[in-house]
Amino acid sequence: MHGHDPARHRPPLRPYPDRRASAERRRQTTVTEAKPLTSTYLDQQPADGEAYLWYLGNCGYAIKTRNHFLVFDYFTRRLHPTEPSLANGFIDPAEVAPEDVTVFVSHEHGDHFDATIFGWPGHIPRLQYVFGFQPDSLPENARQGYAGQAYEYLGTGMTKTIDGMRVMAVRSNDAGVGFVIGVDGLTIYHAGDPAGWLPDQKQGFTSQIDSIAAAVGSVDIALVNVTGCHYQDTVALAEGTVYTLEKLHPKLVIPTHGYMREYYYPRFMSKFAGQFPDVKSFCPIWRGDAVRFTGGEKPARVEML
DSSP: OOOTTGGGGSOOOOOGGGGGOOHHHTSOOOOOOOOOOGGGGGGGGOOOOOOEEEEESSTOEEEESSSOOEEEEEEEEEETOSSGGGGGOOOOOOHHSSSSSEEEEEESTTTTTOGGGOOOTTTTEEEEEEEEGGGGGSSSGTTTTSSOOOOOEOOOEEEEEEEEEEEEEEEEESSEEEEEEETEEEEEOOOOSSSSSSTOOOHHHHHHHHHHHHHHHHHHHHEOSSSSOOOOOOHHHHHHHHHHHHHHHHHHEEEEEEETTTTHHHHHGGGGGGTTTEEOOOOSTTTEEEEEEOOTOOEEEEOOO
């Protein structure tokens, strides 16, 4: 499995000094970050079948396609930089205000559902929410600041066309859903928290992957949980990843759910290098790490930014 294209075979590059994210600094409630060049890629206009992706921690990603800007499972961990930017892995509403923004939240757990997203209306003119759960049905102390904002709900097995995107929800075996999105010449699978399985529950996981394969055939980008949730069986996690790769044939695989343990991403993905030599992977280390992906009808290409 190729990673980061040729950069995977070089010694790790030293990150920008202002993007260092030691455990000590991540625990701070306020950090100061300058904005390095990564965020300038917002000015680029992807073609059909092309996307820019920024790592926002844990399962959080921002993905810019030709006509859309998608935010998945944004999670601040109560860190609030004085200068938030995609370049340091945080959303600044002013920075993305020109974009057509859709915020996807797979489920209500605190490492996927963050109160920050409800402060964006009024700052981002074109903003919508898509949830795999119903926040208004949660206990008030679990709503993360939800106060009646409009949203699209997609439960397991539901498919909707939202702002020109075809969005399908599949069941997570932890909570909520995963999303399969057809957008601007790309098919993107964000798994949310379906990962591994409890004893005798393997079929519940594989059946959801089968449903994706039946609906779309293959995907361009798969963001998959590699650390587990309720049941952290490393064998089941590896088997689930293999099953996903065999069934969905992704061109780019991105491991997720490893916040503060990002060192584990390349270690996990290296297990499959021999079995899937043509599949590329992106293994971020720091919030704000970014990649440009070209897929769709074109040969897959991954470029670290």
